[in-house]
Amino acid sequence: MVMDIRAESALVAEPLLEARALRFAAGGQTLIHGIDLGIEPGRRTIVMGANGSGKSLLLRLLHGLLPPSSGEVLWRGEAAGRAARRAQAMVFQRPVMLRRSVLANLTFALKVHGLAGRARTERAQEALEMARLTDLANHPARVLSGGEQQRLALARALVCEPELLFLDEPTSSLDPASTQMIEDLVNAAHARGVTIVMVTHDMGQARRMGDEVIFLHAGRVAERGPLDRVLGAPRSEAARAWVQGRLYTGDT
Amino acid sequence: MFGFGDIMAAALGLILTWDRDLSEIVLLSLRVTLTAVAVACLIGLPLGAVVGAFRFRGRGTVTVLLNALMGLPPVVVGLFVYLMLSNAGPLGVLGLLYTPTAMIIAQTILVTPIVAALTKQVVEDLHGEYAEQFSSFGLSARARVSALLWDARYSLLTVALAGFGRAVAEVGAVLIVGGNINHVTRVMTTTIALETSKGNLELALALGLLLLGLAVIVNAAVMTLRASAVRAAYA
Numbered sequence: 001m002v003m004d005i006r007a008e009s010a011l012v013a014e015p016l017l018e019a020r021a022l023r024f025a026a027g028g029q030t031l032i033h034g035i036d037l038g039i040e041p042g043r044r045t046i047v048m049g050a051n052g053s054g055k056s057l058l059l060r061l062l063h064g065l066l067p068p069s070s071g072e073v074l075w076r077g078e079a080a081g082r083a084a085r086r087a088q089a090m091v092f093q094r095p096v097m098l099r100r101s102v103l104a105n106l107t108f109a110l111k112v113h114g115l116a117g118r119a120r121t122e123r124a125q126e127a128l129e130m131a132r133l134t135d136l137a138n139h140p141a142r143v144l145s146g147g148e149q150q151r152l153a154l155a156r157a158l159v160c161e162p163e164l165l166f167l168d169e170p171t172s173s174l175d176p177a178s179t180q181m182i183e184d185l186v187n188a189a190h191a192r193g194v195t196i197v198m199v200t201h202d203m204g205q206a207r208r209m210g211d212e213v214i215f216l217h218a219g220r221v222a223e224r225g226p227l228d229r230v231l232g233a234p235r236s237e238a239a240r241a242w243v244q245g246r247l248y249t250g251d252t
Numbered sequence: 253m254f255g256f257g258d259i260m261a262a263a264l265g266l267i268l269t270w271d272r273d274l275s276e277i278v279l280l281s282l283r284v285t286l287t288a289v290a291v292a293c294l295i296g297l298p299l300g301a302v303v304g305a306f307r308f309r310g311r312g313t314v315t316v317l318l319n320a321l322m323g324l325p326p327v328v329v330g331l332f333v334y335l336m337l338s339n340a341g342p343l344g345v346l347g348l349l350y351t352p353t354a355m356i357i358a359q360t361i362l363v364t365p366i367v368a369a370l371t372k373q374v375v376e377d378l379h380g381e382y383a384e385q386f387s388s389f390g391l392s393a394r395a396r397v398s399a400l401l402w403d404a405r406y407s408l409l410t411v412a413l414a415g416f417g418r419a420v421a422e423v424g425a426v427l428i429v430g431g432n433i434n435h436v437t438r439v440m441t442t443t444i445a446l447e448t449s450k451g452n453l454e455l456a457l458a459l460g461l462l463l464l465g466l467a468v469i470v471n472a473a474v475m476t477l478r479a480s481a482v483r484a485a486y487a
Contacts, residue, residue: 065387086390096385099403108399112389 016041016195021071032219044196046206049216055199059166063090089162093169095153097141105141106159113160131155147178154185167198215239262454281439284352285419288359292415296364300371301397305379321365330428333358350431358425363415370411375400406481413474
């Protein structure tokens with residue numbers, strides 16, 4: 001119950017990441033409307049909402065891949081920059097595979113993080129083992145199956161030991177077995193202390209993976225709270241319609 | 253008057269016996285062209301990658317300029333380099349006119365825009381795919397450029413080949429700045445032009461065949477390499 005109280009009320013711990021009045025507009029349209037939120041360390045936050053509600057956009061803004069039109073993102077209380085991004089990692093819906101071998105995809109990420117040659121290879125091999133990709137180490141990454149590519153993308157994200165991991169619908173095109181493997185890897189990372197922020201449409205996955213839910217609607221946070229409460233007894237009309245599988249076109 | 257068959261036989265004889273004059277001309281051609289292409293790649297690859305990967309003020313102008321310079325008339329480049337290197341020119345003191353170095357400079361000027369413009373296109377496409385991942389890694393601009401060039405290496409081989417094709421077949425610029433001096437600056441294309449005008453068709457044809465053969469070999473080599481890279485999903 002402690003977790004429920006923390007999620008419903010103000011943040012207890014200092015937020016690892018904080019968005020203040022975050023707004024994003026493009027093509028004369030405001031897509032994210034002045035969002036304020038904090039991500040506490042060690043939590044698993046699920047971002048949900050209908051298509052076009054701004055989930056992926058919010059993740060990109062929080063991770064610093066897009067500059068906000070106004071507002072700011074703070075990392076440990078300070079303006080987030082490249083250093084903050086290096087303490088984070090992101091896995092995209094469609095994994096980006098470098099035109100290199102599976103192993104080289106991992107060693108590249110480690111090289112970017114300044115790890116020296118031998119340690120780099122050792123750490124990469126550990127990550128391959130963790131992702132059950134050791135046998136494919138020398139294969140070109142782009143010939144892997146969808147599930148293997150996503151596991152490699154996740155291993156590449158985790159190999160640099162991020163404090164915060166963003167996941168943008170990482171299993172949306174995967175079969176149940178591959179989804180299970182991805183979830184296991186994410187849960188193992190969380191058990192090691194990695195904070196998780198994940199976008200998903202899958203309520204079953206949200207229940208398995210989340211501590212709390214941020215529900216977005218039309219670029220605004222319609223509701224935020226403990227997972228069981230938001231999915232069990234949503235307070236906003238948008239979240240209620242979502243949970244009940246109804247189409248909702250209202251403003252809030 | 254010899255017939256085509258006699259001329260062809262004589263030309264093949266020159267090739268098969270690896271005639272001394274012929275070999276000297278071929279080797280100088282290769283030296284000049286390969287050096288020019290190497291220098292053009294050193295300049296054009298990073299230049300094209302930067303223009304392809306980054307948004308900056310004036311990027312459109314640079315792109316238009318590079319594309320326009322791809323079609324530089326060789327004789328104009330030859331004239332420009334001649335004016336720079338002649339005794340009255342700003343670089344006349346270097347004494348480079350009518351040397352292979354002058355020819356390398358002219359060919360480099362011709363080839364660099366080709367390499368840069370084609371590299372820009374290749375890197376722009378690849379960067380479109382990688383951009384978010386690279387930003388997520390927190391990659392510096394320099395690391396981004398070098399990673400893009402490395403991952404596009406097989407496509408860039410074709411770019412270098414296009415530059416080689418342009419340089420090795422070029423005649424106007426090297427003729428103006430090299431002067432086609434026997435045993436000094438005489439390369440395949442200038443020799444073909446000269447010997448044809450003199451009626452010495454055997455040597456001209458032998459060089460023409462070698463030039464064609466060279467183009468076919470280089471193309472085949474690059475295509476084979478690229479095809480194997482595509483099969484391995486590295487290109």
